[in-house]
Structure formats: C-alpha cells, structure tokens
Amino acid sequence: MLDRPYVVMDRLPGATLNELAYRRPEIIEDNMVTIAYQLGMHLAFSYVFGVKDGFQTNYVFDASTKILTRIDKESFLDMPSDAKTTLEGGDRYTQEISACEVSNLKYIPSFRSEKSRYKVMYAFRQGFLDKYADIKAKRDELLRMVLDTRQTWLKIRPAEDPEEYEDDTRHIVKAVSHLAEQKPEDVFERLMKAKAEVDTGRYKKV
C-alpha cells in the first residue's frame, strides 16, 4: 500500500459540499451567492487547464472564512485532443468539464427553486467571467508555468520517449493558449449547453 507516492497537506477547516448538502444544507443556502461565485471561478480554471473530477466531494467550504477550496486535484493539463472544437455542440471535453462542475450547483437549495435560481446562476457566471479575465491577463506567465510544470514532471519520471513528450508539451501549451483566448461569454454558454447535452444523453459519436 505504501509503495505509492503520497501528498501531505494542511487539513482544511469546513466540510465538502457533499457533506454540507446532507448534514448542514442551511450553511450552503446561507452562503449560496459566494459559493456559486467561487464555483464559477473554479470552472474557468478547470476548463482552461484541463482539470477534471470537480465533483461535490472535491470542494471544501469553510463557513468562517467563506472560502471554497478545490481539493484532490488529481488531473491537470488533461487537454482536449483538438482545442478548436470545444465550443462545438457535443464536444466531449466541454461535456466532461461541465458534467461535474455545473452539477455542483444542484447542491445549492436555491438553485432548485425557480424563484431564486437566477441569483445562483448570476453569481456563478460572474465568478466564471472574472476568473477568465484574470487568466487572460496572466496568460503569458501561465504558459511559461505550464512549460516549467512539464519540465518538473520530467524530473519526477523521465519520459520513455522524449520526442513524444516534447510533442505532448507543445500540444498542451497550444491547447491552453487557445482556450485562454476564447471569449468567456461564449465558453460559459457552451458549458451550460454541454451540461444539458449530458443530462439528455446527447453525445457526439466518436
């Protein structure tokens, strides 16, 4: 069992959205706007940097600081094979990101109410647009960090095929760059539609 890598981290105060939804839903409801806003911020990051598995068990909310934290970020730079198709209907990458990240909204009681749902969506969208703008503003530095990250990964485990690794790195940088350049309003709209596609089983044939 312990012949495995591991990470040691601060234990965050608070509870996962999943735990709160079942044990203390009033905490989610009382903080619905800030939670929705921060879920939107994380959605932007996940979309541009290929972070999957943003499920309700991977978000911890601390009611004292009002901070929502993404934990167990075990996928990263897991980019689409073709970043130019992510805004097309049925795109698998967009569907995969959307399926888990947007689903988290349903744990906010107000999201399930016709009357107050727009408040949750308004804050969610605003958080998404704000973080996307931040990503665009820091794009060049972020792309350098992607390259540094790939070099760091090589130190951890040397590539079996260095040329293939370099090709993959070029593909990742290009994909991140392309997604960061997209118009945030269009991306958000597509993510919402992608969620509806997933909910109704409309997948593009591969």
Next chain:
Amino acid sequence: MSFEDFVDRLRTEVPAQISKANEGVECELPDIFELKSSNRQRSMLLNPNDVREHLKGLMERRDKVDRFLDVVSAVRGEKMEVTEITKGHRQDERDFILRGRNPETGVNVNDMRILLGQAARRGDDIRNEVTQAAFYKLLNLHAYREKANFI
C-alpha cells in the same frame, strides 16, 4: 442593497479573503518535494510506540513511516508529533487525517491530511495535485500547504 450590488461587493471581498489566506502558502513554482530519511530529524520526531505501530500498520514498511513523519513536519514548517490517525472523507479510503501536537510545547497543532496516490496512475495523480498549487496562487484561488513524496 440590490442583489447585483451584493455580488459586486463579493467580487472585491472574495479575492481579498483568498489572497489573505494564501499569504502563508509557499508555492512559487511547480515544486516537488523529495525528502530523504534523516536520522537526526527522526530522533526528534519519533512518537510513542502505539502511534508508530499504528503508522506502521498503515504504511506497512518502517522506512516509509520514518520518511512520512519527516514530511509531515516539513510541510508544517515546525515539528509535529502525530498522536492519532483516522480515516478521511474519501470513500476509496486513500486519505487519512493526522492529529498531533508540538513535541516541545505539547500544544495541539492543526490537523494534517495525507492522500495516497492511485496505484494504477504511478504517481501522476499526486504529481498533478502538487504542481497545480502555483497556478492557484498566481490566479488567487485558494491554495494550501502541501508536499508530495515520490517513491
């Protein structure tokens, strides 16, 4: 205050709160932490035998246990004597919560958490976890202190 004004206020308050929380988190680049077992450190960190046995049972191998304790203290930036280990919230039972105290002062310290990598992913999952922290900090998303150890 209108709802829209309330959200506008959050747009200032949330980043400020996250920025403050991130202040003590060092992750300037995708940095990987690799600790070698240290006899000197170990002698300061050894816990009561029952805790050690508990850890040993968890970790199976004594040398990994020692290295693990070094990591815990290094992440915290101060010595931590582990006094209790419980399962974390993950259903796949890959995370554990460590409770402990400062061995010199006896004061309880904040809990730590350990997440084991998936065997099938050969450490890629742990690598991904720790190398994201620098991105989170640059983009003012909440980051936390963490260090990885690769076998």
